[in-house]
Structure formats: C-alpha cells, structure tokens
Amino acid sequence: MRGFKATLLTGRSLKQGMGKEVSKTSDRYKESVSICEVHPNDMENAGLKEGDLIRVTTKFGSIVVKCVPSDHIPKPGIIFIPYGPYASSLIGISTDSTGMPTFKGASAEVEAAPEEKVLDIKQLLTNLVEE
Amino acid sequence: MAVIEDVVCPICGCVCDDIIVTVEDNKIKKVKNSCSISATKFLNFHKHRLPSPLIKKDGDQIPISLEEAVEKVAKILVNAEYPAIYGLALSSCEAQGLGVELAEEIGGVIDNQTVTCHGPTALGLHDVGMPTCTLGEVRHRADLIVYWGCNPEEAHPRHLKRYSVLSKGRFRKEREERKMVIIDVRKTKSTKQADLFLQIEPGQDFELMSALRVILNFDEIEEESVAGLPIEKVEEFAELLRNCEFGIIFFGLGLTMSRGKERNIDAAVSLVRDLNKWAKFSIIPMRGHYNVTGMNEVTAWQTGYAYAVDLSHGYPWYNPGETSFVDILRRGECDAALIIASDPVAHFPKEIARNLCKIPFAVIDPHPSISSLLADIVIPSAFTGIEAEGSAYRMDAVPLRLKKVLEPPPGIYSDEEIISMILEKIRSMRG
Ligand code: SF4
Numbered sequence: 307m308r309g310f311k312a313t314l315l316t317g318r319s320l321k322q323g324m325g326k327e328v329s330k331t332s333d334r335y336k337e338s339v340s341i342c343e344v345h346p347n348d349m350e351n352a353g354l355k356e357g358d359l360i361r362v363t364t365k366f367g368s369i370v371v372k373c374v375p376s377d378h379i380p381k382p383g384i385i386f387i388p389y390g391p392y393a394s395s396l397i398g399i400s401t402d403s404t405g406m407p408t409f410k411g412a413s414a415e416v417e418a419a420p421e422e423k424v425l426d427i428k429q430l431l432t433n434l435v436e437e
Numbered sequence: 438m439a440v441i442e443d444v445v446c447p448i449c450g451c452v453c454d455d456i457i458v459t460v461e462d463n464k465i466k467k468v469k470n471s472c473s474i475s476a477t478k479f480l481n482f483h484k485h486r487l488p489s490p491l492i493k494k495d496g497d498q499i500p501i502s503l504e505e506a507v508e509k510v511a512k513i514l515v516n517a518e519y520p521a522i523y524g525l526a527l528s529s530c531e532a533q534g535l536g537v538e539l540a541e542e543i544g545g546v547i548d549n550q551t552v553t554c555h556g557p558t559a560l561g562l563h564d565v566g567m568p569t570c571t572l573g574e575v576r577h578r579a580d581l582i583v584y585w586g587c588n589p590e591e592a593h594p595r596h597l598k599r600y601s602v603l604s605k606g607r608f609r610k611e612r613e614e615r616k617m618v619i620i621d622v623r624k625t626k627s628t629k630q631a632d633l634f635l636q637i638e639p640g641q642d643f644e645l646m647s648a649l650r651v652i653l654n655f656d657e658i659e660e661e662s663v664a665g666l667p668i669e670k671v672e673e674f675a676e677l678l679r680n681c682e683f684g685i686i687f688f689g690l691g692l693t694m695s696r697g698k699e700r701n702i703d704a705a706v707s708l709v710r711d712l713n714k715w716a717k718f719s720i721i722p723m724r725g726h727y728n729v730t731g732m733n734e735v736t737a738w739q740t741g742y743a744y745a746v747d748l749s750h751g752y753p754w755y756n757p758g759e760t761s762f763v764d765i766l767r768r769g770e771c772d773a774a775l776i777i778a779s780d781p782v783a784h785f786p787k788e789i790a791r792n793l794c795k796i797p798f799a800v801i802d803p804h805p806s807i808s809s810l811l812a813d814i815v816i817p818s819a820f821t822g823i824e825a826e827g828s829a830y831r832m833d834a835v836p837l838r839l840k841k842v843l844e845p846p847p848g849i850y851s852d853e854e855i856i857s858m859i860l861e862k863i864r865s866m867r868g
Pocket residue numbers: 446447448449450451452453470471472473474475593594595596
C-alpha cells in the first residue's frame with residue numbers, strides 16, 4: 307500500500323458546525339472533525355477504502371484520522387480536514403507578522419494506518435500537555 | 438407556553454432576526470425559521486453545560502464556589518506581568534466593553550477571534566479602505582453576487598435565502614434576476630447553486646484578482662491561463678463584473694487564511710474600487726462568529742483599534758504580529774490569560790495551544806470546550822442570546838438586539854455579570 311503527497315486544506319463543514327453546537331466534548335463533534343476528505347483517485351491508488359484510518363503528516367505534526375472519499379476535492383493531491391483539534395495538530399505557527407497562522411495550504415504526506423487508532427479528544431489533550 | 442417571535446440567532450455572522458421560539462416550563466420546545474446549525478443549538482444547548490465553577494487540583498478539575506473562582510481569576514490576572522484577555526466574539530457588546538475595561542485595568546492585551554479569521558481583512562482595510570454596504574442593499578438591489586473563498590451553505594446556511602440570490606428583494610424578486618458566481622479551490626455544497634463556478638488553484642486568488650484588474654482596465658492580458666483557469670473563462674467573468682448594475686463580493690477565509698493573507702484583501706478591495714467605474718460594487722467579509730464584528734466595533738470605540746490591542750504601556754498599542762494573542766503565546770511572552778466565550782486550544786496550531794497550557798489560564802464559557810478541559814479555573818456562564826440579552830453586530834455592522842428567552846439555571850450568570858465581578862474584585866484588591 308502506497309502513501310501519497312498532498313496539499314492540506316482546512317475549513318468549516320456543516321457537520322463540524324452542528325457538532326460544536328452540541329458540545330466540543332460530544333461524540334458528534336469528534337466524529338465531525340476527526341476525518342480527512344480524500345479524492346477518490348488518491349484513495350484508489352493508495353488502496354484505501356472509506357473509513358480506513360490514515361496518518362496525515364506535515365512538518366508541524368502528525369495525526370491519525372478517518373479517510374472519507376469526497377467529490378468536493380477538486381483533484382488528486384488535495385486533502386481537507388475540518389477545523390478542530392485534529393486539523394490544528396498539522397498547522398504551522400508562523401503568522402507572517404499578521405497574527406494569522408497559515409491554516410490552508412500546508413504540504414502533507416498521507417499513509418494508511420490500519421494498526422493505529424483515532425485518538426479521542428481527551429487523549430489528544432493529554433498528549434498536548436505531556437509531549 | 439410562550440411563542441417568542443423575532444428572536445435573534447446567536448451563532449453565525451448572518452445574525453438572523455426572525456427565529457420563532459416556543460418555550461414551556463423554561464425549556465425550548467420548538468424553533469422555527471432556523472437553519473440546521475441554529476436548530477441544533479436552540480434544542481440541545483442545555484444538554485452539555487458546565488454545572489459549576491471548577492479549579493484544577495492534582496490533575497483533576499474540582500468544583501468551587503463562584504466567589505472563590507472569581508477571586509482566583511482576579512489573582513491570576515493581577516499577579517501577571519503580561520496577561521491577555523482573549524475571545525468575546527460569541528458574547529454581547531456589553532460584555533465586550535467590560536472585557537476591554539478589564540484588559541486596561543490589568544495592563545494586558547485584549548484580542549479576539551478576528552486574529553484567526555478576518556485579521557488580514559482589517560490589515561488590508563487599513564491600506565485601501567472598504568467600499569461596503571448593508572445586506573439589505575444586497576437583498577434589494579444586487580444583480581451579481583460573488584462568493585469568493587467561502588462556503589455559505591455550510592458556514593452561513595441562510596445567507597443565500599435571507600440576503601442574497603434566493604431572497605426576494607424590493608427591486609430584485611426572482612432568482613433569474615441575479616447571477617451568482619463562486620470562486621473556490623474545491624467544490625462545496627454552495628457551488629451547485631452558482632451560475633458560474635470558477636475552481637482555482639490553491640493560493641492563486643491574488644493572481645486571479647490582479648489578472649481581472651488588468652483585463653478590466655486594459656482590455657487584454659497576454660496569458661493563456663491564470664490560477665488554473667483558461668483565459669477565456671477569466672475574460673467571461675470580467676465581462677459579468679463589468680456589465681452588472683449592482684455587484685457584491687462576499688469573501689471568506691479562503692482569502693484571509695491562504696497565501697497572501699492581507700494582500701489578497703488589498704487586491705480584492707482594489708478590484709472592487711476599479712469596478713465602481715462601470716457599476717455600483719461593494720464588498721462584505723463573511724464573518725463567522727455572530728458578534729465578532731461587534732467585538733471589533735467595541736474594541737475600536739474604546740481603544741482606537743479593532744483587535745490585538747496591547748494596553749500594557751498605559752495607552753493602546755496595536756501591531757498584529759507583535760501584539761496578537763497568537764504571537765505573544767508563540768514567543769512565550771504572555772504569562773496569564775482569561776479566555777471568554779472562545780476555544781483557542783481547539784483552533785490554534787498545536788504548538789501555540791501548548792504554550793497556553795504552560796501558563797495559568799481561566800475560561801468563562803457556558804459549555805465544556807477543549808480549552809476548558811485544560812484550564813486552571815473554569816466559570817460557567819449563561820448562553821448569550823438565549824439566557825442573556827445584549828447587543829450584537831451583524832457581518833455588515835448592523836446592530837441587533839439579542840433576546841433572553843429563558844432563565845439561566847440558578848447560580849449561572851452572563852459574561853457581562855461575571856466580568857463585572859472580576860473587575861470589582863481586582864479593584865477592591867488594589868484598594
Ligand atoms: S444562518 Fe447563522 S444566524 Fe441564521 S439561523 Fe443559521 S446559524 Fe443562525
């Protein structure tokens with residue numbers, strides 16, 4: 307099974323919007339933000355199926371999320387993770403003197419991670435404090 | 438049973454003011470006119486709330502009284518060298534005003550969610566201004582509506598229907614009387630509503646805007662493609678822009694968060710300024726949180742600047758990149774923080790969130806957030822716009838009155854009341 311390189315976009319999704327209105331500690335929120343939308347061609351080439359776990363890595367961090375095929379992804383080589391603590395694990399800290407980190411456009415590597423699991427939000431936070 | 442009309446929705450920058458809420462036994466039984474996000478909030482907000490003030494002890498968070506919590510927060514802030522107050526975009530203007538006063542009292546930084554959404558818009562605006570209008574004008578008059586780098590159907594679900602292409606305006610009633618264009622790097626739920634969808638390469642917005650300005654001003658351009666679009670498509674779009682009567686560009690984080698940041702906004706505003714040679718044209722940022730515009734207004738009234746204001750010198754000092762909350766955390770300068778109605782740990786890059794967790798910080802929020810789970814002190818608050826009234830500014834800077842439709846649970850106060858308590862405590866500690 308081969309990994310692939312991609313440009314990472316992050317942004318809003320309706321499910322994330324509804325999930326956060328229920329609660330950031332709810333399962334609904336976790337389900338809505340711990341996914342990565344991938345182009346069907348990239349999934350096929352990498353031998354991935356819907357719901358498979360993938361590890362997304364940028365030079366700023368690495369996280370395991372669930373792979374979701376999406377026809378909203380314009381072309382192979384672009385991936386999308388909704389805003390939230392999973393996406394934030396992959397974003398750089400420079401703000402180019404504007405106060406705003408670059409949330410869109412990081413270079414990422416994607417690989418299948420069948421042996422791993424999606425951390426729940428509490429584990430994610432424990433890692434944040436203890437790492 | 439009471440049916441309350443014209444309730445103002447406290448969620449996104451559309452600030453819809455036509456929600457109908459049915460209340461029985463201090464519970465919301467039914468909502469009408471709401472979108473899916475709004476209905477989810479009105480019907481579920483009470484299910485996951487913070488029950489009482491909490492303090493971190495031996496790795497756990499244990500309940501304490503409100504008085505103790507207020508005192509601890511006051512101490513954390515007073516004892517800090519360079520504290521910050523952050524958030525308040527999901528709160529009332531009245532609470533925001535007190536938040537600025539508190540920052541002044543403690544000599545710290547006051548910043549809000551603008552820094553990670555439309556901060557670059559404010560920076561672009563300093564350079565070139567902003568030819569803008571109200572959503573009412575768009576609804577009644579606009580015949581060309583461009584959404585650039587935003588996805589209204591998912592982030593502002595009623596925008597199309599209430600204020601733009603699908604609305605029934607006074608002078609434009611039918612969908613056929615308007616054209617809608619979407620420019621984005623990916624197909625979204627919104628793109629199927631568009632008459633023209635221009636799918637561009639990520640990070641190439643600036644190039645497209647510059648090319649449009651060249652075509653509009655000089656009639657031709659010696660390129661075969663721009664931003665991944667064949668030049669004929671770009672020319673077709675330029676013609677649409679030139680030939681409308683009243684055009685509007687709504688833009689979102691696709692412009693502010695990607696390469697170019699404030700330069701993208703500068704280019705977008707310059708394009709709109711050029712377009713006014715041929716048509717009436719305006720531009721409005723799609724603000725996310727319902728009162729982030731209010732926070733910019735209030736901070737500007739009280740300090741002269743809309744966000745990222747440093748009051749540690751005894752006068753307001755503003756220099757995003759230096760005085761922004763993200764940056765003072767990044768450099769490890771901030772030594773205490775009070776987070777109000779915001780969740781920076783969920784949304785800031787991990788390394789910056791980690792620096793926040795290294796300093797003492799308190800959270801005021803109605804429900805558990807990612808930040809509240811790690812805070813040293815947590816004070817639960819009432820839900821503004823449901824359990825507390827106040828003012829809010831819509832994305833086009835039109836102020837609206839938030840209603841209180843329910844009583845908060847006993848012992849739960851509004852942000853405004855809690856910030857007042859902290860201010861009073863600090864003033865009494867200082868004599
Ligand atoms: S569009 Fe925004 S303001 Fe209007 S009902 Fe939906 S969430 Fe509320």
